[in-house]
Amino acid sequence: MKIIIPIKRVLDPYTQARVDKQSQTVDLNNAKMAMNPFCEIAVEEALRLQEDGKASETIAVSIGTDKTVDTLRTALAMGVDRAIFVKTGSELNLQPLHVGKILAKIIEREEAQLVFMGKQAVDNDNNQTGQILSGLLNFSLGTFISEFKLSDDGGSVEVSREIDSGIETRKLNIPAIVTVDLRLNEPRYASLPNIMKARSKPLETIELTSLDIDVTPRVKVLSVEESGTKDRAAKEVHSAQELYSELNQLGVL
Amino acid sequence: MSALVLIELIGSEVSANSRAAITAASQLADTIDALVLTNAVDNASQTSSLAGLGTVKVIVNEELEHACVEVASGLIAEVMASYKYLVAGSSTYSKNIVPRVGALLDVQPISDVCEIKSKNTFVRPLYAGNIMATVESSDSKILMTVRSTSFEHSQDGGSASIEELSLTMPESQSTFVSLQESQSERPELTTAARIVSGGRGLGSKEDFALIDQLADKLDAAVGASRAAVDAGFITNDYQVGQTGKVVAPKLYIAVGISGAIQHLAGMKDSEVIVAINNDPDAPMCRMADLIWKTDLFGAMQEMIDHN
Ligand SMILES: Cc1cc2nc3c(=O)[nH]c(=O)nc-3n(C[C@H](O)[C@H](O)[C@H](O)COP(=O)(O)OP(=O)(O)OC[C@H]3O[C@@H](n4cnc5c(N)ncnc54)[C@H](O)[C@@H]3O)c2cc1C
Ligand SMILES: Nc1ncnc2c1ncn2[C@@H]1O[C@H](COP(=O)(O)O)[C@@H](O)[C@H]1O
Numbered sequence: 001m002k003i004i005i006p007i008k009r010v011l012d013p014y015t016q017a018r019v020d021k022q023s024q025t026v027d028l029n030n031a032k033m034a035m036n037p038f039c040e041i042a043v044e045e046a047l048r049l050q051e052d053g054k055a056s057e058t059i060a061v062s063i064g065t066d067k068t069v070d071t072l073r074t075a076l077a078m079g080v081d082r083a084i085f086v087k088t089g090s091e092l093n094l095q096p097l098h099v100g101k102i103l104a105k106i107i108e109r110e111e112a113q114l115v116f117m118g119k120q121a122v123d124n125d126n127n128q129t130g131q132i133l134s135g136l137l138n139f140s141l142g143t144f145i146s147e148f149k150l151s152d153d154g155g156s157v158e159v160s161r162e163i164d165s166g167i168e169t170r171k172l173n174i175p176a177i178v179t180v181d182l183r184l185n186e187p188r189y190a191s192l193p194n195i196m197k198a199r200s201k202p203l204e205t206i207e208l209t210s211l212d213i214d215v216t217p218r219v220k221v222l223s224v225e226e227s228g229t230k231d232r233a234a235k236e237v238h239s240a241q242e243l244y245s246e247l248n249q250l251g252v253l
Numbered sequence: 254m255s256a257l258v259l260i261e262l263i264g265s266e267v268s269a270n271s272r273a274a275i276t277a278a279s280q281l282a283d284t285i286d287a288l289v290l291t292n293a294v295d296n297a298s299q300t301s302s303l304a305g306l307g308t309v310k311v312i313v314n315e316e317l318e319h320a321c322v323e324v325a326s327g328l329i330a331e332v333m334a335s336y337k338y339l340v341a342g343s344s345t346y347s348k349n350i351v352p353r354v355g356a357l358l359d360v361q362p363i364s365d366v367c368e369i370k371s372k373n374t375f376v377r378p379l380y381a382g383n384i385m386a387t388v389e390s391s392d393s394k395i396l397m398t399v400r401s402t403s404f405e406h407s408q409d410g411g412s413a414s415i416e417e418l419s420l421t422m423p424e425s426q427s428t429f430v431s432l433q434e435s436q437s438e439r440p441e442l443t444t445a446a447r448i449v450s451g452g453r454g455l456g457s458k459e460d461f462a463l464i465d466q467l468a469d470k471l472d473a474a475v476g477a478s479r480a481a482v483d484a485g486f487i488t489n490d491y492q493v494g495q496t497g498k499v500v501a502p503k504l505y506i507a508v509g510i511s512g513a514i515q516h517l518a519g520m521k522d523s524e525v526i527v528a529i530n531n532d533p534d535a536p537m538c539r540m541a542d543l544i545w546k547t548d549l550f551g552a553m554q555e556m557i558d559h560n
Contacts (some may be wrong), residue, residue: 004440005301005465011380013381013514013515014513014514016383016514017379017380017384019384026379026380027383040468043274047419066496069553084406095361095363096362096414097350097355097356097360097361098528100356119322119496120301120496122380122381122495123365123379124379125365125378125379125380125495126452127348127352127364127365128348128355128362129352131322131348131349131350131351131352131353131356132352132353132355132356133356133357134322134323134353134356135326135352135353135354135355135357138323138325138426139426140350140427141322141353141426141427142350142427143322143345143348143349144345145433146489152546158430162345162489162490163346163349163490164343164344164346164490164498165263165432165435165490166432166433166434166488166489166490167432167433167436167488167489168429168432168433169317169430169431169432170319170427170428170430171428171430172426172427172430173425173426174429175331176369176426178536181485181496182479182496183481183482183489197485199398208504216390216392218361218391218392219361219362219363219388219389219390219391219392220388220389220390220391221386221387221388222374222387222388222389223386224384224385224386224387225377225385225386225387226383226384227378227382227383227384227385229521229540230521230522230540232526232540232542233542233543234538234541234542235542235543235544236543236544236545236546237543237544237545238547239555239560240552240558240559242553242558243543243545243556244556244559247504247527248502248545249254250525250542252446252447252503252504252525253447253471253504253522
């Protein structure tokens with residue numbers, strides 16, 4: 001079974017996002033970038049399945065500008081077999097519906113049966129692409145998963161989903177789209193020899209324009225603003241007595 | 254122009270986030286109908302007593318007891334033929350379903366709306382809430398989830414009529430196996446007035462019980478950082494943050510939580526924040542109204558024992 005893993009290059013999650021006031025965009029010039037943490041977990045899960053002999057091929061796909069290739073190289077160094085780079089212009093503001101349509105074309109071309117992706121990209125925090133993709137392809141959908149088990153005959157998977165009320169377990173028919181949550185696994189680091197090896201692994205470039213998909217923005221960003229945090233009093237206390245009396249004065253007990 | 258609000262039921266109770274969705278919808282449309290997907294029509298009776306609703310549309314099917322997303326999204330897409338807006342509360346229930354409806358209607362949904370500026374202009378958070386974006390939709394239909402901490406929770410006081418719809422069920426591609434629900438007598442995390450939240454600093458599952466004890470004393474809900482959940486001190490549904498729940502209580506007591514961006518994303522709008530931490534440089538101390546720089550074990554015991 002072929003596995004597709006769509007991955008996204010994002011601002012490093014531990015870096016504070018800053019606004020460029022002039023252009024009204026988030027300033028990513030010279031910013032530290034990384035693979036979206038959820039995508040790392042998706043890559044890891046696909047690799048484990050392959051190591052268990054249950055996946056014939058693992059393919060990472062990323063849509064973005066030239067720098068996106070770095071992120072695909074990271075996935076190759078982690079161990080995926082090959083990569084597909086869908087190249088966009090730098091000004092393009094792709095939205096999950098567009099990304100879904102692009103991924104759908106690639107998944108159809110590859111005739112892949114299983115897709116592992118992040119539950120959310122930590123830049124736009126949309127939490128939509130996997131769900132959209134499943135609707136476009138009419139595949140079954142398992143979101144926010146923290147456990148994954150392929151059936152012995154390979155015809156279905158059992159997933160545990162982290163939902164607001166606890167953990168839901170479902171059985172999904174294959175073909176399936178699975179979006180992964182943080183507790184599914186601990187992603188591996190790429191070793192130096194593997195980073196070297198990754199340079200010779202296949203990386204195909206597809207021009208977005210050649211896919212004939214309408215990518216006109218449906219939702220336009222009018223402005224962005226750094227959200228100031230509320231001014232806090234920041235008063236020190238030294239005992240429970242003191243803390244309770246402050247809280248009483250504030251009327252929150 | 255009319256709006257459809259997707260109702261999430263907890264048993265037969267309307268969830269707080271659905272009540273927020275009704276408030277948001279009232280800022281967009283004159284007519285608001287509700288849609289309930291359930292396995293028993295009786296479950297919709299509480300929905301009909303919510304204020305401000307026209308009709309409560311109910312679709313009854315066994316598969317809908319556990320929100321089979323393939324079925325639910327197909328049904329909602331069909332019902333949406335006669336509405337301009339679909340509004341749902343931000344929860345794992347809606348986040349699972351609404352984007353798939355978007356795909357079926359060829360619409361780009363908008364997640365986590367915090368403010369409605371006009372009929373097609375909204376404010377939503379990016380980058381764990383460090384950036385707020387004002388976005389404008391040009392889609393013919395607008396689908397959104399809304400933050401329940403940003404909108405009033407619409408109250409009871411109406412008597413909407415209930416209409417059962419009979420639609421052909423789309424094919425399900427998955428089956429429900431089981432649900433492991435956390436049981437708790439304490440206030441619900443996302444609506445509680447007070448939250449005591451514990452982090453890695455608690456050190457073990459056994460010592461995390463200090464959080465429970467203090468919560469009981471203060472009639473508060475329990476919350477946790479990702480590190481506490483990852484370490485198995487408590488289950489996933491207590492996680493507060495960018496990828497957990499978003500809360501805005503009157504009082505948030507952060508115990509042994511450093512205050513990473515991703516945690517702050519879920520609680521920084523709390524009215525009063527207390528940090529209990531022995532590291533004065535922890536970012537949580539910079540966020541707090543009241544700081545107690547001390548060993549948390551002593552502090553917790555003192556707070557629990559105080560009368
Ligand atoms: C993609 C992504 C998503 C994430 N989503 C979330 C999320 O939704 N929610 C979330 O919380 N995190 C999330 N995180 C993780 C986040 O980055 C932090 O790692 C996490 O919040 C740290 O948890 P913590 O504060 O409990 O642990 P730590 O950062 O280890 O902090 C422990 C604190 O306890 C204090 N302490 C220790 N012992 C004592 C003592 N005896 N007395 C007093 N104080 C003590 C320490 O000084 C320290 O400040 C996410 C991370 C990523 C990459
Ligand atoms: N430009 C992209 N290229 C490849 N995959 C993407 C892209 N954008 C989003 N994804 C995938 O969709 C997931 C969820 O993203 P989102 O819906 O934007 O929060 C990510 O974790 C990726 O797996």
